[in-house]
Amino acid sequence: MLRPRWWNEETRFAWLAILPAVAFFALFVGFPAGYSFWLSFHEWNMMSATPTWIGLENYAALAGDREFLRSLAQTALFTVGITACIVVLSLGMALLLDQKLRFIKLYRTVFYLPAVTSLVAIGIVWVWMFDPQYGLINQALKGLGVEGPLWLADTRLALVALIITAAWRNVGYFATVFLAGLQGIDSMYYEAARIDGAGPWASFWQITVPLLKSTIIFVVVLSVILSFQVFALIYVMTSGGPAGATSVLVFYLYQQAFTYFRMGYASAIGFVLFAIIFVLTVLQFKAFGKPVEV
Amino acid sequence: MEAESHRAGPAFTHPLPLTALLYGMLLLCAVITLLPYAWMLSSSFKPNVEIFSATVQLIPAQPILGNYTEAIARQPVGRAIVNSLVVAGVETIAVVLTSVFTAYPFARLRFPGRDVLFLLILGTMMIPSQATMIPSFILVKWLGWVDTYQGLIVPRMMAPLGIFLMRQFLLTLPRELEEAARIDGCGRLQTLRLVLLPLMGPAVATLAIFTFTASWNEFFWPLIVVQSNEMRTIQLLIAAMKQAEVADWGVIMAVVTLSVVPTVAIYVMLQRYFVKGIAMSGLKG
Numbered sequence: 092m093l094r095p096r097w098w099n100e101e102t103r104f105a106w107l108a109i110l111p112a113v114a115f116f117a118l119f120v121g122f123p124a125g126y127s128f129w130l131s132f133h134e135w136n137m138m139s140a141t142p143t144w145i146g147l148e149n150y151a152a153l154a155g156d157r158e159f160l161r162s163l164a165q166t167a168l169f170t171v172g173i174t175a176c177i178v179v180l181s182l183g184m185a186l187l188l189d190q191k192l193r194f195i196k197l198y199r200t201v202f203y204l205p206a207v208t209s210l211v212a213i214g215i216v217w218v219w220m221f222d223p224q225y226g227l228i229n230q231a232l233k234g235l236g237v238e239g240p241l242w243l244a245d246t247r248l249a250l251v252a253l254i255i256t257a258a259w260r261n262v263g264y265f266a267t268v269f270l271a272g273l274q275g276i277d278s279m280y281y282e283a284a285r286i287d288g289a290g291p292w293a294s295f296w297q298i299t300v301p302l303l304k305s306t307i308i309f310v311v312v313l314s315v316i317l318s319f320q321v322f323a324l325i326y327v328m329t330s331g332g333p334a335g336a337t338s339v340l341v342f343y344l345y346q347q348a349f350t351y352f353r354m355g356y357a358s359a360i361g362f363v364l365f366a367i368i369f370v371l372t373v374l375q376f377k378a379f380g381k382p383v384e385v
Numbered sequence: 386m387e388a389e390s391h392r393a394g395p396a397f398t399h400p401l402p403l404t405a406l407l408y409g410m411l412l413l414c415a416v417i418t419l420l421p422y423a424w425m426l427s428s429s430f431k432p433n434v435e436i437f438s439a440t441v442q443l444i445p446a447q448p449i450l451g452n453y454t455e456a457i458a459r460q461p462v463g464r465a466i467v468n469s470l471v472v473a474g475v476e477t478i479a480v481v482l483t484s485v486f487t488a489y490p491f492a493r494l495r496f497p498g499r500d501v502l503f504l505l506i507l508g509t510m511m512i513p514s515q516a517t518m519i520p521s522f523i524l525v526k527w528l529g530w531v532d533t534y535q536g537l538i539v540p541r542m543m544a545p546l547g548i549f550l551m552r553q554f555l556l557t558l559p560r561e562l563e564e565a566a567r568i569d570g571c572g573r574l575q576t577l578r579l580v581l582l583p584l585m586g587p588a589v590a591t592l593a594i595f596t597f598t599a600s601w602n603e604f605f606w607p608l609i610v611v612q613s614n615e616m617r618t619i620q621l622l623i624a625a626m627k628q629a630e631v632a633d634w635g636v637i638m639a640v641v642t643l644s645v646v647p648t649v650a651i652y653v654m655l656q657r658y659f660v661k662g663i664a665m666s667g668l669k670g
Contacts, residue, residue, distance in 0.1 A: 097496065097497050101494050101495060101496060102494075102496040102497065104490070104494065104573055105490035105494040105496040105499070106496065106498075108486065108487065108489065108490045109487060109490055109491075109502060111483070111487075112483065112487040112506060112543055112548065113502065113505075113506075115483075115542070115543045116505075116506055116509050116543065116545070118524070119521070119524070119540045120509040120512055120517070121509070122520065122524065123517035123519075123520035123521045123524060124512050124516075124517050124520075126517075126520035126523070127516065127517045127519060127520050130519065130520065137523075184414060187407060187410055187411055187414070190407055192404070192407060192408065192411065198411050198414070198415055200653065200656055201415050201418055201419060202414060202415070202418055203652070203656070203659065204418060204419075204422070204649060204652070205418065207598050207602075207648045207649060207651075207652040207659075208602075208645055208648065208649065209601070209602035209604065209620055209644065209645070209648070210602065210604060211602075211604050211620045211623055211624050211644075212620075212623060212641045212644050212645050213421070214627075215623060215624075215627045215637060215641050216421050216422075216424065216425045216638070216641060217421065218627065219424070219425075219428065219634055219637075219638065220421055220424055222634075224437075225436065225437055225438070225634075227420065227424045227441065227443075230439075230440065230441040231441055234440075234441060259417070259418070259421070263418065267660070320513050320515055322515060322604075322605055323604040323605065326604075326608075326624065327624055327627060341515045344515065344516075344518075345515075345518075348518065348519050349609070354519050357519055358519055358520075361515070361516035361517060361518070361519070362516065364513055364515065364516045365512060365513060365516040365517075368511065368512075368513050368516075369511060372511045
């Protein structure tokens with residue numbers, strides 16, 4: 092019998108070895124993703140036997156759901172705030188860590204600590220930091236003679252307090268990413284700039300920033316993707332309050348699914364989230380070229 | 386790591402005032418980073434009188450252990466830590482094994498569909514798990530795994546990022562090693578286990594540490610799968626304590642401290658692997 096040339100021991104072994112992984116991801120990622128999309132065209136409370144087909148009604152309802160639109164806007168606001176903080180502060184921190192100074196390794200260790208600490212623990216500690224009466228922040232402000240605000244209980248400040256907390260957690264991590272980028276820049280460029288009479292300020296804007304472009308894009312996209320999925324901090328710190336002021340996309344989705352059991356509706360929100368992340372990831376690939384060399 | 390020697394800094398020698406300013410800024414960043422930890426620790430050793438005092442006191446005037454003993458007596462802290470250890474431990478072993486095994490054909494063999502399958506597996510990373518939480522929950526419910534270790538662990542036993550990292554690392558190893566082994570009559574699995582695996586130590590350590598830390602800190606999936614108090618992981622326990630005991634900050638901070646210690650200890654002891662992990666995964670491999 093004639094067999095194609097690729098059908099050999101190597102192929103059989105490889106396919107057999109990869110089969111478990113393919114089956115795993117099909118079951119635990121592919122199936123939920125497909126089923127979620129299918130469910131988003133249905134109405135279902137998990138009690139009735141089968142979901143009822145309602146076409147695009149969930150999506151139409153989303154477009155007019157003020158709470159949903161509000162949580163979407165608040166997610167965007169949170170994302171923009173935290174990403175701006177991260178780019179500026181992490182790059183600044185990375186520049187500090189790139190200097191020839193003593194104890195630099197120790198500082199690097201310290202700055203990365205929040206990245207290995209759980210968001211739940213961080214959220215709880217910061218709720219206690221922000222406590223209007225007994226928290227460290229307002230007690231320190233009182234020491235300076237300033238009456239501190241209510242922070243998480245203040246509808247206008249709650250999101251700001253969340254951004255401060257998220258920034259505290261992520262700045263050190265992204266500084267490490269920036270540092271790797273900075274260390275990839277050849278010192279030759281700085282030498283040349285110095286000979287041409289450029290000071291530190293000029294060489295930062297003319298050399299560091301342009302040569303760090305791909306790192307900056309990577310950091311921005313990753314930060315946006317992570318921020319759009321923010322959940323644990325919200326759950327622990329505000330539960331979406333006060334008065335819905337910090338309800339974000341994933342929190343709203345969680346509520347619709349597991350508080351109100353509107354599974355179809357929640358699935359439609361999930362698809363919106365997926366679409367946003369998908370577009371951002373594609374943008375990242377565009378900026379980077381091919382994601383991996385295969 | 387290489388920071389001190391990689392090059393002569395950004396080519397400027399700083400005048401003294403600038404150096405002082407740089408040290409000042411570093412110190413300020415360190416203080417801001419460490420203050421919440423200090424506040425957490427300090428509160429966990431304070432009696433209630435000091436917690437609800439009108440003035441700032443970072444070091445407790447009369448440190449006590451009472452919050453810790455009370456936490457352990459009143460909360461299932463031990464059980465929650467055991468749950469987290471079981472979940473993170475098993476998950477880590479599983480992810481390491483499946484990643485190495487799945488990465489090997491992608492890194493070393495030629496077969497039709499290789500690149501497509503690899504990109505498909507990597508592509509699953511683009512689907513946020515929150516977006517598909519409902520079917521994931523339904524699946525686990527259908528399998529009868531709600532509120533069980535299987536439910537917490539099995540859907541997390543393989544990781545696209547792990548497969549990717551192991552493949553990238555395998556690509557850096559010279560092929561001659563395996564060819565010698567094959568000539569000596571080793572099968573593929575034997576070659577992987579006896580020749581390649583011993584060389585993968587640093588990469589495996591990096592993956593193991595990242596997986597353990599991420600699993601220990603995971604909140605979202607346990608929140609959906611766990612229903613009983615006994616099955617709570619440590620993250621679920623501290624979240625529940627915060628919701629319930631709004632006033633008892635000393636006890637809450639004691640349990641939060643206990644929950645933070647393992648990952649911070651692992652990080653401080655094994656930080657070179659974290660640096661490596663960021664270099665491997667953060668930027669194009």
